[in-house]
Amino acid sequence: MNDLADLTIGEAGRALRSGETSSVELLEAVRRRAAMTEADLHAYLTIDVEGAEAAARRADEAFAKGEDRGSLQGIPIALKDNMVTRGVETTAASQILAGWLPPYDATAVTKLHEAGAVIVGKTNLDEFAMGSSTENSAYGVSRNPWDPERVPGGSSGGSAAAVAVGSAFAALGSDTGGSIRQPASLCGVVGMKPTYGLVSRYGLIAFASSLDQIGPITRNVEDAVAVLDGIAGHDPEDATSYRGAVPDFGSRLDHGVEDLRIGVVEELSGEGIEPAVAAAFRAMLERLETAGAEITELSLPSTAYALSAYYLIAPAECSANLARFDGVRFGLRMDGGETVEEMMAATRAAGFGPEVTRRILLGTYALSAGYYDAFYGQAQKVRTLVIEDFKQAYEQADVLVTPTSPTTAFTVGERANDPLAMYLSDICNIPSNLAGDPGISVPIGVDDSGLPIGFQVLAPALAEPLLFQVAKTVEDLAGFEARPRMASSEGAA
Amino acid sequence: MPVEIDIAKVARLARLGLSEEELAAYGAQLEDILEHAARVQALPTEGVAPTAHPLPMVNAHRSDEVEPTLDREEVLTQAPDHTDGFFRVPAFLEDA
16 A cells, blocks of 8 residues: 555645655646546545645645645545535535535635645535435436446545545535434444534535534544544634534543443344344444443333424425525526416425435425424434434433444445335434534444445434544444455555 | 325425426436335334434524615525516415
């Protein structure tokens, strides 16, 4: 492994500071990797050639002058294309935003710029982040670097694929119901959803505002800490932004798990989990126990209803959020007839893909007069019960663990015509979105087909230092070193 | 419990101009999804307060000071149609 594109952020940062490499060279390395792999993967929607080169040169000048803004300075990072970037096309993988050049940057993007990071480009996703396979993109599917016949997961599939193959050192994703953790699991990388409110949602194109959260996708846990450090913090532009002190995310990385109580969520670790995934999960539990952790099985009974509640709450919020795409202020406009209402109906029918249309209809129904109490109102009460279940669980355990995804990567097309089967992909992730708590996926092994398996750790709100502590231990115990064949020059040839 | 949906009405509320065939297809899919989602109704929730938001939060206020806004010209470059510094749309008032 001697290509710069395969370094972690930590390794690249040391090479930058010792003068062994430059930000311009790191950018060239990820660009070369993209040139080798994009025809197979389609991880990117837009590569910002000029902006990235200018940022890399600025980073190198800063290093030359002895200016150092920390671990992200000079590091090439990709953004999921639902985060707005001033003057750089932002589509959320939807036709309705084709060609849109936003007049501002998302706060997370501004923070990356301020930290001296280099934005490589915008990655593919399921349209408006609605999906679990990146097949719902209006601009074509992304594929899994471990096997291009398979999906990378979703909705942050382009981000996960880019980090796994080396066409970015790290990427930002967004997680509304598993959309960072599930693709990270399927692509063999680390994906982390922070506590709701820790990272500003300003400039994140809204899907379900009470659930959405931006977070890092990286090659290891330490890099996830570095990226989260760069993007977290209060933002007056986001009314739901957390106003307290930001935790010291990496403060417990070397603390191990001795005497920690690790709770295994029964409902999310048994039935419906593929045998290879269950076996790898159980093997890791044994190693954690050997490392000194106390493993206890516990129950979150309301999680049986969490998926149903999610598929009412998220579409309800999406139907309200996506009302803004109406052909008036930006994006597509279709000529639909005489009136503004006909124009809007024609624009929205033409601009939204099937999954987005389905969820808008579902949410509109769940919020409509006569059905509100039975569907949306009831789902919000179930959300309360899920939160109470977590509270009780955290009295018996310090962290909770589950497999990240019930299966490894599935083949392109396999679940495309069965919305319910697709929705089940995120069953282990969704409860923590409803609760607003942080979660992380760490790769621990591969199945018989050589496809990666992820291990999920969940912790209470704002307990990120503890979450990263356990995740780092899992990473060390797993010793997962495998890389997709495509990431080596022979593999891509 | 089977769910029946007036899908044409829902599409009208959502401002989605769908064809008859599309309405029929989405209607059938929604009935399937809602049958699953309706499981939430099986859980007893008497006395349970609804949660709209995961964290306890109060309203976020700021002082009433003028701050820079987006540049009007830059914003209008992205509009499908505009005139005299305003977004332009088809008529929505009679005798406009």
